[in-house]
Amino acid sequence: AQKVTQAQTEISVVEKEDVTLDCVYETRDTTYYLFWYKQPPSGELVFLIRRNSFDEQNEISGRYSWNFQKSTSSFNFTITASQVVDSAVYFCAFIFSSNTGKLIFGQGTTLQVKP
Amino acid sequence: GAGVSQSPSNKVTEKGKDVELRCDPISGHTALYWYRQRLGQGLEFLIYFQGNSAPDKSGLPSDRFSAERTGESVSTLTIQRTQQEDSAVYLCASSKEAASGGNYNEQFFGPGTRLTVL
Numbered sequence: 001a002q003k004v005t006q007a008q009t010e011i012s013v014v015e016k017e018d019v020t021l022d023c024v025y026e027t028r029d030t031t032y033y034l035f036w037y038k039q040p041p042s043g044e045l046v047f048l049i050r051r052n053s054f055d056e057q058n059e060i061s062g063r064y065s066w067n068f069q070k071s072t073s074s075f076n077f078t079i080t081a082s083q084v085v086d087s088a089v090y091f092c093a094f095i096f097s098s099n100t101g102k103l104i105f106g107q108g109t110t111l112q113v114k115p
Numbered sequence: 116g117a118g119v120s121q122s123p124s125n126k127v128t129e130k131g132k133d134v135e136l137r138c139d140p141i142s143g144h145t146a147l148y149w150y151r152q153r154l155g156q157g158l159e160f161l162i163y164f165q166g167n168s169a170p171d172k173s174g175l176p177s178d179r180f181s182a183e184r185t186g187e188s189v190s191t192l193t194i195q196r197t198q199q200e201d202s203a204v205y206l207c208a209s210s211k212e213a214a215s216g217g218n219y220n221e222q223f224f225g226p227g228t229r230l231t232v233l
Contacts, residue, residue: 033219045158045206045224052219091157095219101146101171103208103222105157 002027006106020078021109023092031097034075040088082113119225127231136192136228140209148208197232204229
């Protein structure tokens with residue numbers, strides 16, 4: 001079975017705190033593609049990052065960083081020094097090679113950053 | 116246009132009526148996807164068009180749902196005899212092509228159509 005799980009339903013932090021959003025997945029595919037999307041209150045999904053299963057090199061982009069670990073089937077996302085504008089629902093999503101083209105989404109984590 | 120556009124932005128209909136939702140993908144994007152997002156939930160895949168290939172309809176929840184795409188342009192999602200459980204936000208996405216050079220391209224999403232079935 002292919003499954004994407006975001007166990008954290010809601011997280012609330014105070015501005016400037018670091019926050020990590022968890023994402024774990026299940027698949028027997030050896031090739032798959034990993035994505036994170038942000039959905040602010042306006043509702044439109046914003047693409048954040050894409051990785052593939054052959055590249056476990058972690059990435060930092062400004063205040064965002066991603067930690068992909070095949071050994072634990074996890075693809076976690078960290079925001080450093082959070083800001084109020086980071087408040088949104090964050091989705092991790094996958095394309096599995098046996099399910100070509102379709103994004104399989106987790107349930108999303110609602111992040112609230114308080115001033 | 117610069118991004119994926121969808122119309123209408125909101126649609127309220129009565130149970131049993133048919134509705135048609137429209138998606139205009141980013142120009143030059145050959146792949147187009149429809150997803151559904153129920154309140155407080157993640158997105159569910161509905162259907163996927165890639166160029167002239169037969170669409171992948173595996174996510175359509177019932178035969179009341181259908182979608183068409185003309186060439187590499189506009190797509191319409193039609194829901195016949197709407198039911199209350201069809202109430203959701205329907206999101207369209209497009210990408211350059213589903214995959215190139217062994218990598219799946221990121222999908223860019225429109226603002227969605229919020230459908231309410233009374």
